[in-house]
Amino acid sequence: MPDQLVWGMEVFLNGLMTGVLYSLVALGFVLIFKASGIFNFSQGVMALFAALTLVGIMEGRVPFSHLINAAFGTNVHTFGWTVPALAAILLTMVVMVALAWAVNQFIFRHLVGQEPIILFMATIGLAYFLEGFGDMMWGSDIKNLDVGLPQGLNETIDEVTFNLFGYGFFIDNLDLAATLVAVLLVIALVMFAQYTKYGRAMRAVADDHQAALSVGISLKFIWIMVWSLAGFVALVAGIMWGTKSGVQFSLSLIALKALPVLMLGGFTSIPGAIVGGLIIGVGEKMFEFLVGPMVGGATENWFAYVLALIVLVFRPQGLFGEKIIERV
Amino acid sequence: MLDTNENEGYVTEDGRRIGGVVMEMRNITLRFGGVVAIKDISFDIREGEIRAIIGPNGAGKSSMLNVISGFYKPQEGEVWYKGAVRPAMKPYQVAQQGIARTFQNIALFDGMTVLDNVMTGRIRHMRAGLLSQAIWKGRAEREEVENRAKVERIIDFLEIQHIRKTPVGRLPYGLKKRVELARALAAEPSILLLDEPMAGMNVEEKEDMSRFILDLNDEFGTTIALIEHDMGVVMDLSDRVVVMDYGQKIGDGSPSEVRKNQAVIDAYLGVAHD
Numbered sequence: 001m002p003d004q005l006v007w008g009m010e011v012f013l014n015g016l017m018t019g020v021l022y023s024l025v026a027l028g029f030v031l032i033f034k035a036s037g038i039f040n041f042s043q044g045v046m047a048l049f050a051a052l053t054l055v056g057i058m059e060g061r062v063p064f065s066h067l068i069n070a071a072f073g074t075n076v077h078t079f080g081w082t083v084p085a086l087a088a089i090l091l092t093m094v095v096m097v098a099l100a101w102a103v104n105q106f107i108f109r110h111l112v113g114q115e116p117i118i119l120f121m122a123t124i125g126l127a128y129f130l131e132g133f134g135d136m137m138w139g140s141d142i143k144n145l146d147v148g149l150p151q152g153l154n155e156t157i158d159e160v161t162f163n164l165f166g167y168g169f170f171i172d173n174l175d176l177a178a179t180l181v182a183v184l185l186v187i188a189l190v191m192f193a194q195y196t197k198y199g200r201a202m203r204a205v206a207d208d209h210q211a212a213l214s215v216g217i218s219l220k221f222i223w224i225m226v227w228s229l230a231g232f233v234a235l236v237a238g239i240m241w242g243t244k245s246g247v248q249f250s251l252s253l254i255a256l257k258a259l260p261v262l263m264l265g266g267f268t269s270i271p272g273a274i275v276g277g278l279i280i281g282v283g284e285k286m287f288e289f290l291v292g293p294m295v296g297g298a299t300e301n302w303f304a305y306v307l308a309l310i311v312l313v314f315r316p317q318g319l320f321g322e323k324i325i326e327r328v
Numbered sequence: 329m330l331d332t333n334e335n336e337g338y339v340t341e342d343g344r345r346i347g348g349v350v351m352e353m354r355n356i357t358l359r360f361g362g363v364v365a366i367k368d369i370s371f372d373i374r375e376g377e378i379r380a381i382i383g384p385n386g387a388g389k390s391s392m393l394n395v396i397s398g399f400y401k402p403q404e405g406e407v408w409y410k411g412a413v414r415p416a417m418k419p420y421q422v423a424q425q426g427i428a429r430t431f432q433n434i435a436l437f438d439g440m441t442v443l444d445n446v447m448t449g450r451i452r453h454m455r456a457g458l459l460s461q462a463i464w465k466g467r468a469e470r471e472e473v474e475n476r477a478k479v480e481r482i483i484d485f486l487e488i489q490h491i492r493k494t495p496v497g498r499l500p501y502g503l504k505k506r507v508e509l510a511r512a513l514a515a516e517p518s519i520l521l522l523d524e525p526m527a528g529m530n531v532e533e534k535e536d537m538s539r540f541i542l543d544l545n546d547e548f549g550t551t552i553a554l555i556e557h558d559m560g561v562v563m564d565l566s567d568r569v570v571v572m573d574y575g576q577k578i579g580d581g582s583p584s585e586v587r588k589n590q591a592v593i594d595a596y597l598g599v600a601h602d
Binding site for chain 1 (some may be wrong): 397418419420421423424428429431435436437438439444448449451454468472477509511512515572578
């Protein structure tokens with residue numbers, strides 16, 4: 001088998017796995033957009049904030065230690081304990097639910113019925129606030145995150161492919177784990193949205209507020225629930241990306257990778273976020289592999305956006321979005 | 329005159345027995361800034377009856393319905409429900425108490441199927457909590473099956489089986505109205521509020537809707553309060569009628585009484601107010 005083809009297969013597989021990670025971030029956007037019509041620019045920062053909080057709790061750091069030390073002249077940084085990963089994840093989830101409550105209580109409750117652009121601006125404000133708040137709370141140094149996920153070369157795949165093609169594929173265990181988690185997460189979310197009382201209520205609120213009220217749905221409860229779900233998805237994305245590349249400011253930029261995914265898949269479709277993520281993950285890796293060498297590389301930065309633009313021209317609602325029909 | 333003794337109920341003109349008071353509006357006044365939409369109105373709704381609120385456009389009928397369903401809060405007066413004053417409540421809490429409604433301009437969940445729309449009506453009867461739904465599947469599943477059975481009965485009753493799986497957004501107007509009615513009925517409400525159920529319908533659709541309203545009152549014993557400005561339809565349907573004009577109550581009684589009421593005749597024929 002020609003080398004080029006075998007390498008191509010490896011690139012394809014790695015693209016799929018990267019795509020899964022993009023999908024994870026895009027999912028958070030879709031959840032909030034579907035239920036409240038808010039395009040949540042702060043989704044990426046939420047992932048950063050979740051990862052920061054997780055590291056902070058695991059390492060037993062004192063939140064706001066800089067502030068406390070400056071105010072009281074003390075010198076505390078850690079509590080001197082460490083928290084096991086699973087417990088820390090649960091505690092972080094509690095923080096994310098509290099954040100969801102606060103976001104609704106202090107911002108979006110007051111903006112009910114406003115134009116989408118105003119809501120969007122509010123999420124930009126929230127993004128920058130949260131970024132600063134996260135730094136203030138946990139410090140701005142780059143942190144390592146290790147919740148015990150497997151990392152490094154998967155030897156089984158390496159061996160099998162070596163025996164088959166005479167060339168071992170490099171597939172990261174972390175990517176495999178991320179894929180597994182993402183698949184489970186998506187199945188759980190879809191089941192939740194389709195078959196539970198709260199999922200149905202969530203879709204109802206997304207569709208018509210008045211009608212939702214008239215059947216006894218509390219909008220406030222659903223909004224907090226949706227932001228909590230988005231916080232949970234952000235936490236999962238934060239864990240995966242944070243483990244991969246360290247918990248640092250650039251983590252919040254993954255939101256920019258989710259944008260073309262959303263344009264491609266449609267802002268309102270959970271399956272769209274998944275398929276969109278995979279297409280872009282595979283697309284950009286394959287494009288870099290095939291065309292990159294001819295044009296001097298670095299195509300990964302723009303390929304996703306160009307692909308999304310092309311889709312937009314032909315299908316403005318995205319591949320899976322709901323078609324908007326206006327009657328004249 | 330109908331004998332409408334508070335606790336004992338009364339017998340309608342067509343001979344049905346009506347029960348005691350379910351809801352009572354006491355001296356309700358509702359203002360929007362300087363505009364008085366409802367002025368000191370009192371009336372009651374009794375178990376099992378079809379109660380109509382009629383009046384010309386702008387009489388304050390819709391405002392009254394919104395007060396009953398908790399969407400508007402009156403500045404003065406009390407709403408009594410099942411023998412107690414209703415404290416200040418959010419609309420969703422009123423709905424959870426068993427007051428279901430439809431809307432004049434139809435408020436359905438367009439992206440969801442007819443079945444899912446009607447299922448949302450059951451939300452107030454679903455007890456399984458967020459965690460038990462996520463973790464303990466058994467109970468939630470059993471509940472879903474029970475609710476589904478009730479919903480299917482209502483869907484059968486309103487003759488919308490053939491569109492069960494159709495997204496509501498694709499349906500024509502008349503059917504949408506019927507789906508909205510089904511959703512409200514699925515809540516098994518103590519009072520079913522219908523906001524102009526016949527508005528925008530052709531004669532045939534109006535006849536269908538009238539038949540459904542009478543049948544569901546008969547079959548499920550549902551108490552119904554409806555708003556309508558089409559006098560003819562209302563007189564055939566309802567047991568008792570409140571007539572409103574310019575935010576005030578100008579008549580209250582059986583259809584035949586109301587029809588003879590001079591103030592009502594004036595309001596509908598447009599006699600100049602001095």
